[in-house]
Amino acid sequence: xxxxxxxWRGDRLELLDQRLLPETxxxxxxxxxxxxxxxxxxxxxxxxxxxxxxxxxxxVLSKGGFEVLAKxxxxxxxxxxxxxxxGRAKDLEAEAKAxxxxxxxxxxxxxxxxxxxxxxxxxxxTHCNTGxxxxxxxxxxxGIVRSSKGKKVxxxxxxxxxxxxxxxxxxxxxxxxxIPCTLITDSMAGHLMSRGEVDVVVVxxxxxxxxGDVANKIGTYALAVLAQRHxxxxxxxxxLSTFDPAITDGSQIPIxxxxxxxxxxxxxxRWAPKGVQVRNPAFDVTPAELVTGIICEKGVVLRPDRDxxxxxxxx
Amino acid sequence: xxxxxxxWRGDRLELLDQRLLPETxxxxxxxxxxxxxxxxxxxxxxxxxxxxxxxxxxxVLSKGGFEVLAKxxxxxxxxxxxxxxxGRAKDLEAEAKAxxxxxxxxxxxxxxxxxxxxxxxxxxxTHCNTGxxxxxxxxxxxGIVRSSKGKKVxxxxxxxxxxxxxxxxxxxxxxxxxIPCTLITDSMAGHLMSRGEVDVVVVxxxxxxxxGDVANKIGTYALAVLAQRHxxxxxxxxxLSTFDPAITDGSQIPIxxxxxxxxxxxxxxRWAPKGVQVRNPAFDVTPAELVTGIICEKGVVLRPDRDxxxxxxxx
Numbered sequence: 001x002x003x004x005x006x007x008w009r010g011d012r013l014e015l016l017d018q019r020l021l022p023e024t025x026x027x028x029x030x031x032x033x034x035x036x037x038x039x040x041x042x043x044x045x046x047x048x049x050x051x052x053x054x055x056x057x058x059x060v061l062s063k064g065g066f067e068v069l070a071k072x073x074x075x076x077x078x079x080x081x082x083x084x085x086x087g088r089a090k091d092l093e094a095e096a097k098a099x100x101x102x103x104x105x106x107x108x109x110x111x112x113x114x115x116x117x118x119x120x121x122x123x124x125x126t127h128c129n130t131g132x133x134x135x136x137x138x139x140x141x142x143g144i145v146r147s148s149k150g151k152k153v154x155x156x157x158x159x160x161x162x163x164x165x166x167x168x169x170x171x172x173x174x175x176x177x178x179i180p181c182t183l184i185t186d187s188m189a190g191h192l193m194s195r196g197e198v199d200v201v202v203v204x205x206x207x208x209x210x211x212g213d214v215a216n217k218i219g220t221y222a223l224a225v226l227a228q229r230h231x232x233x234x235x236x237x238x239x240l241s242t243f244d245p246a247i248t249d250g251s252q253i254p255i256x257x258x259x260x261x262x263x264x265x266x267x268x269x270r271w272a273p274k275g276v277q278v279r280n281p282a283f284d285v286t287p288a289e290l291v292t293g294i295i296c297e298k299g300v301v302l303r304p305d306r307d308x309x310x311x312x313x314x315x
Numbered sequence: 316x317x318x319x320x321x322x323w324r325g326d327r328l329e330l331l332d333q334r335l336l337p338e339t340x341x342x343x344x345x346x347x348x349x350x351x352x353x354x355x356x357x358x359x360x361x362x363x364x365x366x367x368x369x370x371x372x373x374x375v376l377s378k379g380g381f382e383v384l385a386k387x388x389x390x391x392x393x394x395x396x397x398x399x400x401x402g403r404a405k406d407l408e409a410e411a412k413a414x415x416x417x418x419x420x421x422x423x424x425x426x427x428x429x430x431x432x433x434x435x436x437x438x439x440x441t442h443c444n445t446g447x448x449x450x451x452x453x454x455x456x457x458g459i460v461r462s463s464k465g466k467k468v469x470x471x472x473x474x475x476x477x478x479x480x481x482x483x484x485x486x487x488x489x490x491x492x493x494i495p496c497t498l499i500t501d502s503m504a505g506h507l508m509s510r511g512e513v514d515v516v517v518v519x520x521x522x523x524x525x526x527g528d529v530a531n532k533i534g535t536y537a538l539a540v541l542a543q544r545h546x547x548x549x550x551x552x553x554x555l556s557t558f559d560p561a562i563t564d565g566s567q568i569p570i571x572x573x574x575x576x577x578x579x580x581x582x583x584x585r586w587a588p589k590g591v592q593v594r595n596p597a598f599d600v601t602p603a604e605l606v607t608g609i610i611c612e613k614g615v616v617l618r619p620d621r622d623x624x625x626x627x628x629x630x
Contacts, residue, residue, distance in 0.1 A: 161500035185476035187534025191599040219502025284506035
């Protein structure tokens with residue numbers, strides 16, 4: 001089965017409602033930029049590249065709506081990148097389609113580059129969801145897993161609290177694809193690394209600063225620190241639309257704080273006591289020094305730093 | 316309100332059903348060692364010192380039952396320590412009561428020693444539940460927080476997936492005591508440390524090896540690694556009943572693997588796809604080199620190692 005998170009229908013955008021996965025496959029229909037912005041805010045669609053694509057089609061629907069779309073979520077730069085491209089475009093629909101098609105092509109290309117770095121039978125740990133659901137198709141980090149299928153790799157999916165993208169989406173995509181996948185809680189990653197049960201970590205990104213610092217789903221930073229301690233390679237997979245050369249380093253990346261009820265329970269189930277105070281930063285920043293390599297559609301930047309990123313973007 | 320996790324009634328043991336907290340306060344009544352073993356296995360009662368106390372009363376109820384109790388859970392050594400004491404005792408009820416009373420006294424003593432290490436207005440990160448619920452009373456790591464109340468400390472409680480002892484039990488105990496508490500997912504700990512929002516980490520223990528390696532709730536190891544990176548002191552609080560000098564180092568501590576349905580959802584709510592493969596190690600091992608100090612009822616062992624532990628146990 002091919003997962004289609006984003007379907008453009010000419011007069012409307014259909015978004016696979018990722019809040020209901022894996023139990024229910026249903027689509028939300030958006031007919032304006034406002035409705036797309038709402039869907040992004042509510043996480044009907046999530047994942048940095050997918051948000052960028054959805055926003056582009058949102059502009060097509062309203063022949064504008066830049067402002068409401070730009071306010072929908074703050075961290076993933078792909079959103080602002082797509083809006084900027086749309087702002088410069090003459091044929092809005094053609095540009096949105098190009099953004100969508102180019103994202104799939106970028107993922108396939110970076111998947112090939114990444115697969116070269118993955119050993120045979122590697123046990124690949126990943127975080128959040130970076131698959132077809134997070135992009136126009138194929139996926140970034142999970143796209144590398146897809147491109148490595150011939151190597152008989154297996155996936156260790158961190159469940160990714162609070163929103164459980166790993167448990168709900170990554171485990172589901174792996175099962176759909178027939179890729180062996182073991183689900184763990186985020187807190188188990190260090191234990192598995194300490195027992196030698198992880199060969200490589202591959203994650204996605206929401207924004208990469210000019211110096212190679214990486215903002216990604218909350219919990220990524222802990223994986224990077226643990227991977228360094230255990231000598232496990234730590235790769236970041238992202239298309240060029242995720243790079244933000246205007247941001248000097250990770251400290252300048254805005255980190256979204258989401259509603260507390262994501263932490264105190266799941267859907268209608270509550271487990272924390274009523275009235276408890278909560279923090280819910282949705283992303284964290286992994287400093288470049290912890291990143292073994294950044295994989296994009298142009299190739300791999302090993303030991304990323306300001307120079308390496310500049311050369312990549314200029315190439 | 317005083318939380319009483321374990322009530323001895325002369326002919327029966329009443330255990331606060333911690334599976335139902337914080338929504339429901341109700342007790343499970345045990346009239347035999349078998350019933351106590353079942354309650355330990357099912358996590359009606361949990362927390363290393365509380366398990367030891369419950370097992371001791373289990374022996375009283377059946378005038379034996381050592382074998383079934385010893386098989387209930389493998390990692391916390393307090394269980395085996397209590398059974399050994401009961402095996403040597405003449406008056407079983409008096410011994411069980413002594414184990415219970417001594418645990419409260421030990422917690423109060425270590426609470427005082429620990430409080431000396433806690434700065435004014437410290438933001439104390441903790442994991443799992445180590446409060447009154449995990450012990451005969453007062454608590455170990457959370458006992459130190461209780462003993463530090465005068466210093467206007469605040470707690471950052473990691474929710475502690477998969478069983479959510481932090482969200483369900485620690486946050487609840489803090490609210491009952493009027494101690495300001497912020498709940499986070501386990502994956503957020505590194506982000507908060509990187510932003511300078513954590514002054515000290517204090518956790519409990521399920522078994523401490525002769526060299527100072529510490530087995531504790533899964534996720535503890537990641538906190539220790541992150542704390543070291545950020546120069547945040549990392550303390551372990553445990554009574555002497557948690558020390559296992561027969562175990563040379565942490566690699567020999569048996570790590571319990573619990574049922575997968577703790578990871579795929581919560582109570583009757585499922586979120587992972589059906590049939591997904593799961594790992595569920597309930598504990599991990601933190602090497603002594605990452606531990607700033609171990610706090611017990613005899614005092615504090617800073618930078619614990621084989622010598623320091625030996626001197627402590629011989630003192």
